[in-house]
């Protein structure tokens with residue numbers, strides 16, 4: 001079921017008025033109605049992880065034997081399963097501020113995945129995958145130099161700037177200094193465009209922060225950061241960029257007529273950079 005954006009905003013604004021746990025539960029159920037099939041969810045995530053693996057190989061990195069943190073688990077453990085069973089990671093710790101994994105879906109996913117890869121799965125997660133639901137990655141503590149990699153898919157754009165800085169400073173300490181890396185897929189575009197083709201992928205750039213805060217809610221929060229802001233933050237947190245790719249506006253894709261003054265310092269390429277894949281390595285300590 002695809003809700004139109006105006007209705008979605010009204011519902012999310014209403015949910016925000018409820019006590020937090022009620023709002024979160026109703027949001028979870030609403031999202032369940034909206035969810036894709038196991039097969040299409042699997043395909044979407046598989047194509048991301050395959051792309052990541054190819055890019056990592058091109059810079060002599062891999063997931064093999066690694067202890068990996070995933071930020072933003074989402075609905076199904078596709079990325080953790082692929083990391084463990086296809087890319088031979090040692091352990092995956094996956095964190096989400098929500099609890100979207102469900103027993104029934106996990107059981108179905110395990111059956112689906114067992115058939116696909118002839119692996120032996122029960123109804124729960126394998127021991128090498130540890131799920132931390134209702135846990136902000138920021139509130140977790142890791143011993144320095146004990147994690148080999150961090151991975152995220154379509155998560156950073158939903159995290160407030162101050163938290164992004166803290167998350168990356170924290171990662172700088174817990175990543176192994178010699179072979180540690182971070183790989184992110186970031187989607188800096190206006191997500192309302194995905195369900196409404198009349199809206200430009202950069203529509204939200206016309207608004208001031210105050211105006212945008214009146215439209216968005218905590219359920220569909222988007223920080224609207226442009227690529228140079230991410231790059232600056234990565235550098236400030238002690239990382240250098242090992243790899244970067246992104247897509248810019250294609251023919252026919254238009255920026256809104258009015259761009260808010262907060263964004264006019266950026267070039268068209270910087271404004272429209274989407275589908276950002278970045279690999280970060282910690283600078284020498």
Ligand SMILES: C[S@@+](CC[C@H](N)C(=O)[O-])C[C@H]1O[C@@H](n2cnc3c(N)ncnc32)[C@H](O)[C@@H]1O
Nearest residue numbers: 071072073074095096097098136137153154155
């Ligand atoms: C758009 S979803 C993407 C989920 C999944 N990675 C995917 O690609 O389908 C973003 C997820 O990040 C989670 N999230 C946002 N901020 C987080 C944080 N600080 N720590 C852990 N998870 C977070 C949200 O709850 C949500 O499940």
